[in-house]
Amino acid sequence: MREGRPKSFYILALVFTLYVLFLYGPMFAIFTLSFQGPDGGLTFPMNGLSLHWFFKLFEGTGIVDIGAAFTRSIKLGLVVMIVTVVLSVLAGMAFRKKFAGSAVLFYTAIASLIVPSIITSLGIALEFRLIDDSVHHFGGSWGENWTTGMGLFSSGLGAHLTWTLPFGLLIMFAIFNRFDATLEEAARDLGASPWQTFRFVVLPIILPSVVGIGLFGFTLSWDELARSSQAIGAVNTLPLELQGLTTTVTKPDIYALGTLTSAVSFLAIFGALFIMNLLQRRQSRHGSDAGKGVM
Numbered sequence: 001m002r003e004g005r006p007k008s009f010y011i012l013a014l015v016f017t018l019y020v021l022f023l024y025g026p027m028f029a030i031f032t033l034s035f036q037g038p039d040g041g042l043t044f045p046m047n048g049l050s051l052h053w054f055f056k057l058f059e060g061t062g063i064v065d066i067g068a069a070f071t072r073s074i075k076l077g078l079v080v081m082i083v084t085v086v087l088s089v090l091a092g093m094a095f096r097k098k099f100a101g102s103a104v105l106f107y108t109a110i111a112s113l114i115v116p117s118i119i120t121s122l123g124i125a126l127e128f129r130l131i132d133d134s135v136h137h138f139g140g141s142w143g144e145n146w147t148t149g150m151g152l153f154s155s156g157l158g159a160h161l162t163w164t165l166p167f168g169l170l171i172m173f174a175i176f177n178r179f180d181a182t183l184e185e186a187a188r189d190l191g192a193s194p195w196q197t198f199r200f201v202v203l204p205i206i207l208p209s210v211v212g213i214g215l216f217g218f219t220l221s222w223d224e225l226a227r228s229s230q231a232i233g234a235v236n237t238l239p240l241e242l243q244g245l246t247t248t249v250t251k252p253d254i255y256a257l258g259t260l261t262s263a264v265s266f267l268a269i270f271g272a273l274f275i276m277n278l279l280q281r282r283q284s285r286h287g288s289d290a291g292k293g294v295m
Contacts, residue, residue, distance in 0.1 A: 027262065034255035042252065053256040066241060066257060073238040074264075076152055076160065077221040083157070084164045084217035085210055092172030093198075096179075109169055112162040117226035120162050124231040128155045150233035159231040160221045167220070168213040175209045208276040215272035219265055 033040070037048020058067050091109075095102060112120055128150045135146045149155070183205070187197040203210075225239040232240065238261060245254050 030255050030258045031262070033252055034259040036252050036255075040252050042255075053252045054260070057253050057256045057260070066238075069236055069238045069241040070260075072152060072235060073222055076156060076237060077218045079153060079157060080160045080164055080221035081214045081217035083161060084168045085214050087161075087165060088168030088172045088213050089206075089210060091169055092176050093202075095173060096176050106169075110166040113166045117163070118229065121159055121227045121230040124155050124159050124162075124227075125150070128231070148233065150231065152233060152235060152237075154233070156228060156232040156237075159227040160224055163224060163227055164217045164220045167216045171209055171213055171216070172206075175206055179205070204279075208279045211272050211276050211279070215268060218268050222261070222265060222268070 029044075033042070033044070033046065034053055035049055035051065036046050036053065037050045038052045040047040040053070095106065128148065132146065132148050132150075135143045135149070137143070139146055179202075183201050184197050187201045192200070223239060224237075225243060228237050228240055236244070238257075242254070242257055242261065245257065
């Protein structure tokens with residue numbers, strides 16, 4: 001006989017539903033309010049339905065240049081993604097063999113995960129101020145015209161890497177801990193060079209994880225606020241502009257901006273998942289073809 005579900009199931013289901021509503025309710029409210037008409041406000045009920053505030057957003061709010069901040073965040077996120085992927089893969093390959101000081105280097109690399117983000121940002125800002133003072137003091141006539149070394153792709157890039165790189169390293173270490181080294185030995189026995197072994201054996205196997213690291217690198221950089229606050233230099237990224245707008249804008253411009261930034265994050269996530277799924281299907285297909293060839 002078919003037994004019914006216990007009461008505990010419905011209680012837990014209700015708790016989970018309330019949790020999901022609490023977690024995502026504000027997000028969907030912002031998405032909905034961003035599509036209000038020209039006379040819309042910041043609260044329900046909605047007044048019309050249009051894309052007015054999205055067009056208004058890129059026309060300029062009179063306070064900040066959203067278009068420029070959006071472009072800066074995209075560029076920085078892509079650079080952070082590339083650097084995170086490259087360094088994580090190289091470090092993962094290097095740490096497969098023990099070397100002197102490997103433990104110290106590992107814990108140093110991931111230590112930034114437990115340091116408060118604002119402290120990291122202040123520390124990087126202080127470091128670059130010391131560099132600027134040194135250039136002014138020892139740079140002579142060249143140092144007199146020096147402004148600052150802080151910028152989007154110097155201090156800003158370093159600040160974001162302190163957040164994204166540890167995640168990339170941990171993912172890569174986990175992958176290589178489960179990697180079958182006999183595959184590389186077989187490739188070398190067949191005469192493959194170290195580069196060919198990496199290119200045709202190692203990289204195709206770890207590629208879905210590499211895509212995941214790239215996703216982490218971009219999305220963590222795209223949304224980063226605290227580590228950017230003191231170390232980004234004279235310009236602002238989009239999260240910093242969004243924080244500034246929360247105290248000045250009293251129209252749905254800010255909701256349109258929130259919807260736009262969320263859309264970019266979702267686009268990156270679903271794009272990465274699509275690529276990872278494609279790569280996994282390709283590996284499965286190649287594996288089945290190889291099995292048929294052996295038979």
